[in-house]
Amino acid sequence: MRILKSHPILSLANSYLIDNPEAPNISYMWNFRSLLGLCLVIQILTGIFLAMHYSPNVDLAFASVEHIMRDVNYGWAVRYTHANTASFFFICVYLHIGRGLYYGSYKSPRTLPWSIGVIILVLMMATAFLAYVLPYGQMSLWGATVITNLLSAIPWIGQSLVEFIWGGFSVSNATLNRFFSLHYLLPFILAALAVMHLLTIHTHGSGNPLGITGNLDRLPFHPYFIFKDLVTILFFILALSFFVFYAPNVLGHPDNYIMANPMQTPASIVPEWYLLPYYAILTSIPNKLLGVVALFASLLILLAMPLLDTSRVRGSQFTPLMKFMFWVFTANFFILLWIGSQHPESPFLEIGQISTFLYFAWFLIIVPVSGIVVNTLMDLALKNK
Known part of the structure; x- marks a missing residue:
């Protein structure tokens, strides 16, 4: 144990794999x-x-x-x-x-x-x-x-x-x-x-399901x-x-x-299944440039989550409104995955456009507004006390 803590590389591994304190819950x-x-x-x-x-x-x-x-x-x-x-x-x-x-x-x-x-x-x-x-x-x-x-x-x-x-x-x-x-x-x-x-x-x-500090109670x-x-x-x-x-x-x-044939186009060109939700966003927008912008924006918008989430409560586990909207977002993600595997034609094209709008609306509208609603209800509850 002394060797683990004295050697620079072994001590680093020890701090992550053995002594690293984690919240017990x-x-x-x-x-x-x-x-x-x-x-x-x-x-x-x-x-x-x-x-x-x-x-x-x-x-x-x-x-x-x-x-x-x-x-x-x-x-x-x-x-x-x-x-x-x-x-x-x-x-x-x-x-x-x-x-x-x-x-x-x-x-x-x-x-x-x-x-x-x-x-x-x-x-x-x-x-x-x-x-x-x-x-x-x-x-x-x-x-x-x-x-x-x-x-x-x-x-x-x-x-x-x-x-x-x-x-x-x-x-x-x-x-x-x-x-x-x-x-x-x-x-x-x-x-x-x-x-x-x-x-x-x-x-x-690491965080924990309660969303509070676990510094007072941790396990190796x-x-x-x-x-x-x-x-x-x-x-x-x-x-x-x-x-x-x-x-x-x-x-x-x-x-x-099937071996690649430049002279024969496949009936449907789709990526691997795990890229289908973003491919659905790309194909749901008729304008090519806007589709490419939406494709990259659908990923990079995750970087803005710390700014978009206005709620003072960490996470959705204690806020029924945000919990419900999270599962709406999850269901919509699966719909996009399904739409990405279909031909971009009616009615799949229209469903894809609605799902794409809901995807971005969740980040840009639903999350900020839900946070404001939660904060307002908390302030009212504290005021009534």
Whole structure:
């Protein structure tokens, strides 16, 4: 124990994994932190192995993926683990963000870790999009073509920017090389941001379901929360194993198992399922430039939550109005996910537009107004006392 506290690196690990004081009432909703860390480690390790056998060439990319699946020892297991862990990664991060919105984890003094978390989310989506292109199936080629072409809506520099990203006048070898290099690099940047996220959380400690300070009553991270995390890690591994061994392709698009053909456009071009809510926001707006702006705004608006939430009460657990509106927001998010998988035609287009309006209205209107209502009712209750 003395060695752990005297060595600079070991003492840092000790302060996070053993002696780190935590509020005793934190629930299993706080366990997504460890699951996200596990997902990142799995993605980096399996990604390094896959990169050893992948060829970023339009003529060889699809064949190299098939080579991994058929000829490399346990290559199928590594690839399916990498692909399905990506889906679990986004499930955990959406639940983690949902927990933060519900319990007000974005409020001072934890505004900085919240902001870093939003940046991590944006980079995760960029990394996932790059990964979608690498197998060079039908959906990879046309998804890359359509999504990158959206940048052409930017005035003056749009088309030049698209051609710069492509490395030419269409998706080609240069595009695959650039996407592969960035996809290999970004997870390490994500790991660095995750460390920064932990460091900033460590400054003031984690929140808790009551939303009050827990400085007077805390427990060490080991053994209490280590074993609590192990429970969810066990269930995570069981669920991931089920998908890897029994339903490895259920979360992927079938068109991406067809070799890319520049002469044949798929009937429906959609991203991976975890990007569908934001794709629905993009396609629900007829104007291309406004759609791109709305797409980025739907993510970056999370950075404004510390300013938009005017309530003096931390979180929604003690305010019935905010609790109800949070579940309205959650239901609307699932509607956007469904709409993103449909053709942008009536009635899906109109439903998507309504859901997009409600998405932004929740942040810009409902949250601030609900906070003002809650504060007013609290002042009236105190005054009547």
